[in-house]
Amino acid sequence: MKEAKILIVDDNKSILSALELLLSNNCKKVKCISNPNALLSDLKMDNYDVVLLDMNFKAGINTGNEGIYWLNQIMEYNSGISVVMITAYGDVELAVKAVRSGAVDFVLKPWENEKMLATIEMAWKLSHSRKEVKKLRLKEHELIAEINRKKNHLIGSSTQWKKVMDLVRKVAVTHANILITGENGTGKELIAREIHRLSNRCQNVMVTVDMGSIAESLFESELFGHKKGAFTDAHDDRMGKIETANKGTLFLDEIGNLSLPMQAKLLSVLQNRSLTRLGENTPIDINLRLVCATNCKLQQMVSQGTFREDLLYRMNTIQIELPPLRDRKSDIPELVDFFIKLYSEKYNKKGLKVSGTAIEKLQNYTWPGNVRELQHAIEKAVILSNNYKIGAEDFSFKADEFSKAEAFGGTLEDMEKQLIESAIEKQMGNLSAVSTQLGISRQTLYNKIKRYGL
Numbered sequence: 428m429k430e431a432k433i434l435i436v437d438d439n440k441s442i443l444s445a446l447e448l449l450l451s452n453n454c455k456k457v458k459c460i461s462n463p464n465a466l467l468s469d470l471k472m473d474n475y476d477v478v479l480l481d482m483n484f485k486a487g488i489n490t491g492n493e494g495i496y497w498l499n500q501i502m503e504y505n506s507g508i509s510v511v512m513i514t515a516y517g518d519v520e521l522a523v524k525a526v527r528s529g530a531v532d533f534v535l536k537p538w539e540n541e542k543m544l545a546t547i548e549m550a551w552k553l554s555h556s557r558k559e560v561k562k563l564r565l566k567e568h569e570l571i572a573e574i575n576r577k578k579n580h581l582i583g584s585s586t587q588w589k590k591v592m593d594l595v596r597k598v599a600v601t602h603a604n605i606l607i608t609g610e611n612g613t614g615k616e617l618i619a620r621e622i623h624r625l626s627n628r629c630q631n632v633m634v635t636v637d638m639g640s641i642a643e644s645l646f647e648s649e650l651f652g653h654k655k656g657a658f659t660d661a662h663d664d665r666m667g668k669i670e671t672a673n674k675g676t677l678f679l680d681e682i683g684n685l686s687l688p689m690q691a692k693l694l695s696v697l698q699n700r701s702l703t704r705l706g707e708n709t710p711i712d713i714n715l716r717l718v719c720a721t722n723c724k725l726q727q728m729v730s731q732g733t734f735r736e737d738l739l740y741r742m743n744t745i746q747i748e749l750p751p752l753r754d755r756k757s758d759i760p761e762l763v764d765f766f767i768k769l770y771s772e773k774y775n776k777k778g779l780k781v782s783g784t785a786i787e788k789l790q791n792y793t794w795p796g797n798v799r800e801l802q803h804a805i806e807k808a809v810i811l812s813n814n815y816k817i818g819a820e821d822f823s824f825k826a827d828e829f830s831k832a833e834a835f836g837g838t839l840e841d842m843e844k845q846l847i848e849s850a851i852e853k854q855m856g857n858l859s860a861v862s863t864q865l866g867i868s869r870q871t872l873y874n875k876i877k878r879y880g881l
């Protein structure tokens with residue numbers, strides 16, 4: 428209460444003096460005014476927490492209406508200020524009217540000092556916590572706006588990708604739960620973010636939960652939250668991810684990893700639109716939009732009994748299937764261009780270009796890791812490039828070598844011979860360079876050349 432700033436408005440000078448005397452030892456600032464016409468200009472001049480307001484100002488009029496009028500003015504100016512009404516003619520009806528209009532309490536003249544101090548302290552605490560809530564709300568809005576300011580760069584103009592984006596735009600504005608399917612790295616999370624950004628829930632947050640990375644033992648408290656003391660490590664009350672996503676979007680990634688008991692709990696949240704924190708009994712209403720993603724064949728899991736059909740039904744009102752990169756190869760040049768710009772800026776190598784043969788090589792590769800693999804390949808090439816141009820030789824693909832070896836069909840010796848031959852060709856007969864490339868000594872290289880008659 429030592430921090431409290433109090434404004435007292437009463438036309439009775441002796442009441443003002445008595446209150447000032449009582450409160451000035453307990454509060455940071457006490458200002459007294461006898462004319463309510465000065466009230467608003469005084470409020471504008473300082474950050475008052477509590478106004479102690481008389482109900483009757485004009486001699487002979489004691490309906491309390493003038494007090495109610497000024498109370499409304501204060502509430503309109505700043506509803507965070509706590510107003511305590513004070514009157515000598517108090518009755519219950521008047522008190523109820525004042526409290527309905529926003530006053531926090533009502534005291535009768537003559538007052539008991541102890542009671543008056545307790546009332547002012549309660550009013551100050553209330554005003555303090557209202558201000559905190561207001562500040563936190565503003566902060567929350569700022570943070571959400573900041574998150575939403577980050578634009579999602581969704582690159583692609585192939586027919587397959589355009590179809591996906593058309594569907595995304597169509598469903599984003601609806602309430603439908605969405606299931607995004609596709610191989611790893613095809614952009615499922617990116618699409619989920621875009622759905623949230625385009626939805627009418629974008630003023631609230633999208634909360635992402637990676638079902639593949641939460642330990643089973645922590646699952647329930649992570650998702651549902653808990654009350655302090657609900658289990659050994661529950662040192663504080665905690666809001667779960669589902670509750671945090673209330674009014675926004677809950678994105679459950681790798682939904683295929685959800686255990687059967689957790690599937691049942693999630694289903695119950697979706698059915699009842701409410702959840703109960705661990706250690707609590709009261710359900711909390713939840714208004715969610717669910718977006719899930721998986722690279723598993725959920726229908727197959729349903730047949731195997733590892734995924735609940737009723738949950739799948741609830742989740743995939745709309746299903747969006749993302750094509751693998753190998754099925755939309757015409758997007759590769761555009762993606763390469765985007766990632767080259769991104770990383771040449773990041774690594775301070777502006778103006779870096781990619782040769783036509785490199786693009787061709789990238790288009791001929793199968794990209795098992797999809798866009799993520801392409802992104803990493805470009806980042807690596809940018810980091811390692813010494814030139815202003817990245818060539819085909821700057822990209823080497825493990826999967827290619829693997830499939831070549833698999834397709835080879837010969838013996839290990841045949842393969843070794845062919846490897847040495849192609850290294851000699853690549854290094855244009857420079858045997859030191861060949862031995863370095865193959866990771867063997869020059870002597871071993873000579874022996875092998877002799878043995879294979881190269």
Ligand SMILES: Nc1ncnc2c1ncn2[C@@H]1O[C@H](COP(=O)(O)OP(=O)(O)OP(=O)(O)O)[C@@H](O)[C@H]1O
Pocket residue numbers: 580581582583609610611612613614615616617618680720722798799802
């Ligand atoms: N169309 C696209 N345009 C630009 N970047 C993309 C596109 N698709 C994917 N990416 C990028 O590829 C990376 C992988 O994308 P994302 O994480 O969304 O894939 P995912 O399908 O969710 O992967 P996983 O199944 O492994 O979780 C991210 O860095 C993302 O920004």
